[in-house]
Amino acid sequence: QHFYFGEVIVLIPKTWSPKLHYGDVEQESIDTMDVLIGPKANKISSNAPYTLQMKGCGNMGEFIHLTDAFMKDDSEAEKYGPRGKVLVHEWGHYRFGLYDEYPLSDKDRFYISSYGFIEATRCSLEIDGELYNSETGNKGCEIVDGLPERACRFRAKSEKKSNYGSLMYKQNLEQITEFCTDDSTKGTLHNREAPTRQNLECNGKSAWEVIREHEDYKNSDTAAIDDTTPKIRFVREKYHPKIVLVLDVSESMNEDRKRIKLVQ
Structure with missing residues (x-):
């Protein structure tokens, strides 16, 4: 219970109709919000939640973005896991400067461990699964130059248990409820050898080492x-009136020094 949300402020767009339970904006603005909810960037992009990080390991990100479809459509949200666990994953990025612990490219999907074993990139190593060929769908993979073939994938197994890491790996797996750490607990022991962005950006530190x-x-x-239970408060953006000045610059304004008077 180190962390929980004490108060959540929901900023309502000024284009929405006012309601009695909407409070007045104090210092809140679109530029200061932690989580932005809106449409996809374009038609071909996905509804995957993401966090914009620009300051490196351990440093706060710019914002979390969730699409309206992710928030409203349960079938869409299920692709990424329970919404609560997804938010914890993204909050790890945003607030604590953590990075993903899954492979981001084909060349990082597998590696040779210090014990000489082929391992799928994951955290923790206690996450079980199977290999399959993504092009044929067949189980098992050929070994090419010491590593599984390019089309090989690791399918992690979701299991009905808890207290496994890492939430920065695959928060959609039922058994994953924790961040990886540096103690001796196998289920959450950080995998420092995997070619993940967490290891690359944070010099091999576990999520909990960075958080501490x-x-x-x-x-x-x-x-x-x-x-x-957080206190939830709704506030609505103020609608600032627009003032439009119309200046008559026609020839008639030259009569009786009208233009000069207007400028004055």
Whole structure:
């Protein structure tokens, strides 16, 4: 219980009709929001949630983006996992400067461990699964130059248990409920050898090692908390009136010094 949302402020667009329960904006604006909800960037993009990170490991990101389809369509959201776990994954990116622990390219899908075994890129190593060929759909893969063939994929197995990592790997797996850490617990033990962005950007540190260095953790209260239900407040953007000035610049304005008077 180190972290929970104490208050959530929902900024309603000024184009929406006002309602009685909408409060007045104080300092909130679209530029200060942590999470943005809106349409897809274009027709060919997906509804995948994402976080814009520009400042490196351990540093806060710019914002989290969720599409309206992800928020409203359960079948669309299911592609990425339970919404709560998806938000925790993205919050790890945004607030704590964590990075993904799944492969981002074909060349990073597998690696040779220090024990000489072929391993699928994942965290933790306790996540079970099977290999298959993505082009044929057949189980198993050929080994080419010491590693599985280019079309080989690792299909992680979702299991009805909990306390496995990592939420920065595949939050859609039922057993994954934790971030990876650096202790001896196998289910959450960080995989420092995998070619993930977390290892690359954070010099091999686990998610929890990075979190423990964050000010939020250092300033957190570890006392037991009975109720972590957030207070939700709705505020609506102010509609600033537009003032339009129309200036007559026709020849008639030259009569009786009208133009000069107008400028004055």
